[in-house]
Amino acid sequence: MSGAVAQARQDLADGFLDDLRRIDTQMRETRKRLTAAVRASGTTLTEIFGAGPVIAAVVIGETGDSARFTGRDRFAAYNGTAPAGVSSGHRKVHRLSRRGSRRLNHAVHMAAVTQVSQRHDDGRAYYDKKMAEGKTAKEALRALKRQVSDEIFKHLKADAARAARAVTASGPGGQPGNVSVARRPARTPNAGSSAKPLPDLPPPYDPGHAPLRGRPHPARRKRSAEPLDAKRSRYGRQP
Numbered sequence: 001m002s003g004a005v006a007q008a009r010q011d012l013a014d015g016f017l018d019d020l021r022r023i024d025t026q027m028r029e030t031r032k033r034l035t036a037a038v039r040a041s042g043t044t045l046t047e048i049f050g051a052g053p054v055i056a057a058v059v060i061g062e063t064g065d066s067a068r069f070t071g072r073d074r075f076a077a078y079n080g081t082a083p084a085g086v087s088s089g090h091r092k093v094h095r096l097s098r099r100g101s102r103r104l105n106h107a108v109h110m111a112a113v114t115q116v117s118q119r120h121d122d123g124r125a126y127y128d129k130k131m132a133e134g135k136t137a138k139e140a141l142r143a144l145k146r147q148v149s150d151e152i153f154k155h156l157k158a159d160a161a162r163a164a165r166a167v168t169a170s171g172p173g174g175q176p177g178n179v180s181v182a183r184r185p186a187r188t189p190n191a192g193s194s195a196k197p198l199p200d201l202p203p204p205y206d207p208g209h210a211p212l213r214g215r216p217h218p219a220r221r222k223r224s225a226e227p228l229d230a231k232r233s234r235y236g237r238q239p
Contacts, residue, residue, distance in 0.1 A: 050114030062104040066156040080105040081149040112145045
């Protein structure tokens with residue numbers, strides 16, 4: 001019995017190991033495809049320290065069109081890096097906001113954590129500055145996440161402006177400088193009788209639906225009021 005149990009455990013361990021190897025292979029292939037897609041998009045998000053191809057792909061996919069955000073404050077509220085105020089009286093306190101896209105918030109969090117882990121980075125210097133001001137570690141990290149959010153939004157707006165300029169320069173026809181769209185004129189100037197459109201044909205004549213001029217329709221003609229004496233005589237009643 002002990003030999004059968006040991007063999008079963010060995011088979012399960014081999015199966016788990018094969019699953020882990022397959023998952024590792026899939027993750028490497030996914031990372032390669034993401035890197036190629038991010039590079040093809042021409043985004044500058046990867047220039048931010050701590051934002052690799054995976055984080056850039058998450059930001060682009062979750063944000064969509066950056067034009068729908070009027071400013072960096074709206075973008076921070078969308079990704080949950082804008083602190084929520086819980087002040088009471090003269091005491092002003094801000095806590096973590098649970099609103100917005102949590103997946104985008106996680107991407108910003110990972111970029112901020114990466115910056116804190118490197119002492120030579122400006123993000124770490126900002127984090128140390130907040131700690132010196134008396135902030136807790138969580139409060140300093142939240143402040144740094146807001147800075148990362150603003151930097152991401154700046155790159156998104158720059159990428160959108162550059163893409164718009166490229167479309168304007170190439171034109172709708174794919175040729176540089178061709179930004180006009182040919183439109184069909186409302187009418188043909190100086191058109192002869194053969195070039196003018198023919199008028200619509202009149203509807204066919206239907207004598208059954210033709211209205212009677214001067215005479216009301218038989219169905220709509222009102223019956224004249226009958227005298228009361230005539231009604232009594234007709235029904236056999238005497239006055």
